[in-house]
Amino acid sequence: MILNTLSIFLISIGIVFFIGGAVGVLRFPDFYTRMHAAGKGDTCSMLLILTGLSVFQLNDPTLANFLVVGKIFFITLFIMITSPTSTHALIKAGFEEGIKMWKRDETKEDGE
Amino acid sequence: MYRIAIFLLLLGIWIVFSGKFDAFHLFLGALSSLFITAISGSFYFSDRSKSFGARMGEIIRLPGYGLWLLWQIVLSNVHILKLALTPGDIKELDPTLVRIKPKLKTDFGRYMLANSITLTPGTITIEVGENEMLIHSISKHTADGVKDDSMEKKVAKVFEGGES
Numbered sequence: 001m002i003l004n005t006l007s008i009f010l011i012s013i014g015i016v017f018f019i020g021g022a023v024g025v026l027r028f029p030d031f032y033t034r035m036h037a038a039g040k041g042d043t044c045s046m047l048l049i050l051t052g053l054s055v056f057q058l059n060d061p062t063l064a065n066f067l068v069v070g071k072i073f074f075i076t077l078f079i080m081i082t083s084p085t086s087t088h089a090l091i092k093a094g095f096e097e098g099i100k101m102w103k104r105d106e107t108k109e110d111g112e
Numbered sequence: 113m114y115r116i117a118i119f120l121l122l123l124g125i126w127i128v129f130s131g132k133f134d135a136f137h138l139f140l141g142a143l144s145s146l147f148i149t150a151i152s153g154s155f156y157f158s159d160r161s162k163s164f165g166a167r168m169g170e171i172i173r174l175p176g177y178g179l180w181l182l183w184q185i186v187l188s189n190v191h192i193l194k195l196a197l198t199p200g201d202i203k204e205l206d207p208t209l210v211r212i213k214p215k216l217k218t219d220f221g222r223y224m225l226a227n228s229i230t231l232t233p234g235t236i237t238i239e240v241g242e243n244e245m246l247i248h249s250i251s252k253h254t255a256d257g258v259k260d261d262s263m264e265k266k267v268a269k270v271f272e273g274g275e276s
Binding site: 016017020021023024027028029030032033035036037039040041043044045047063064067070071074080081084085087088091092095101102103104 | 125128129131178181182185186188189192193195196197202205206207209226227230231233234236237238239246248250
């Protein structure tokens with residue numbers, strides 16, 4: 001019961017972070033800042049949701065379920081390594097393509 | 113020594129992934145781990161100049177670093193969430209490019225630093241050079257966090273035995 005509540009709690013927080021990331025991607029002004037939202041919003045929410053799932057597995061503590069937790073741990077580790085790498089690859093591709101950075105001052109001048 | 117460690121690592125992963133403990137499956141796992149160690153053992157831990165003991169020290173210090181990184185991931189997500197849900201004009205947004213010159217010696221150390229910078233709040237590594245990194249920062253405030261070398265020292269302590 002406690003484990004169930006904990007896993008629901010973790011997964012809900014993960015979803016909130018996902019929403020934050022999605023809203024960030026839509027609202028931020030340029031490619032680079034959007035990559036911030038896309039790259040980071042996902043990492044933590046994935047970790048939280050996966051942790052929530054493994055906590056849920058522990059409800060029924062058999063050996064098979066512990067092995068499932070181990071596999072989820074491997075996925076978590078994999079995401080922790082690949083997520084920043086893919087963010088870096090994308091942002092580097094954009095940088096070499098010469099996409100302009102959004103500057104605060106420019107938009108002010110535009111607004112006036 | 114390295115080959116034995118690689119073999120044990122592969123065998124451990126096999127056991128977790130297969131989930132079967134009868135003699136037949138364990139035998140198959142040992143056989144395939146042995147085969148992989150024999151043909152590709154030299155790919156893992158490419159820098160063999162380090163002593164095995166130093167490598168073990170790295171592995172022991174790794175979980176502490178991982179926990180610190182996890183905490184940074186949480187902080188950076190809270191940061192993104194806060195920015196994304198700011199109503200109206202997002203005042204804190206002020207993207208800047210920062211160049212830092214880390215003194216890390218090994219490729220793996222540089223990789224870990226770049227990775228950690230991407231995971232900490234508000235900064236993404238754009239380019240990694242021999243002794244220079246180009247970093248995109250989402251605001252002036254987060255740029256200051258990268259300029260000081262506390263993170264570099266942390267990475268150096270874990271992966272390069274304290275010399276920075």
